[in-house]
Amino acid sequence: MSSVAALSCAALWAVSSVLQKEALRDGEISARDLQLVISGVFFAGSAAWKLLADGGLSISVGPRTMSLAVASGLAGFVLAYAALLWALTHTSVTRAIALAYTTPLFVLVIAGLLGEHLTWRSALGATLVVTGGLLVV
Numbered sequence: 001m002s003s004v005a006a007l008s009c010a011a012l013w014a015v016s017s018v019l020q021k022e023a024l025r026d027g028e029i030s031a032r033d034l035q036l037v038i039s040g041v042f043f044a045g046s047a048a049w050k051l052l053a054d055g056g057l058s059i060s061v062g063p064r065t066m067s068l069a070v071a072s073g074l075a076g077f078v079l080a081y082a083a084l085l086w087a088l089t090h091t092s093v094t095r096a097i098a099l100a101y102t103t104p105l106f107v108l109v110i111a112g113l114l115g116e117h118l119t120w121r122s123a124l125g126a127t128l129v130v131t132g133g134l135l136v137v
Contacts, residue, residue, distance in 0.1 A: 014097065083100075084096065084100050087099070087100065094136055095136075098133040098134070098136040099133065101129075101133055102129070102130045102133050102134075104125065104126035104129045104130060105126050105127075105129075105130045107126070108122060108123060108126040
């Protein structure tokens with residue numbers, strides 16, 4: 001089931017990327033700003049739903065975990081999303097997404113630098129994904 005969820009995520013990101021490119025092409029409003037507002041409303045609604053379902057707020061994290069969560073949010077949502085939208089406005093959606101989804105290569109390198117045990121299979125998989133993406137470009 002987790003594989004289906006991960007593939008669904010990839011498919012939905014692909015749909016979202018094509019729609020973003022179309023919205024940016026229209027130029028009537030700032031598509032980036034509108035997408036950020038919609039995302040913020042959705043995430044706030046999801047958090048409210050979780051609070052109601054769980055019966056209240058219960059967050060117990062240390063400073064390291066909180067720092068990592070903030071850094072992850074800034075890198076993964078704010079900066080990466082801004083870079084993707086900039087790329088979508090300056091090149092084709094095919095090229096921008098093919099390059100954006102070379103993530104496995106970066107994950108492999110960063111995970112290795114952080115001491116995670118890497119296997120030849122993970123290195124081969126990352127290489128194949130990145131090579132496939134670069135063939136599109």
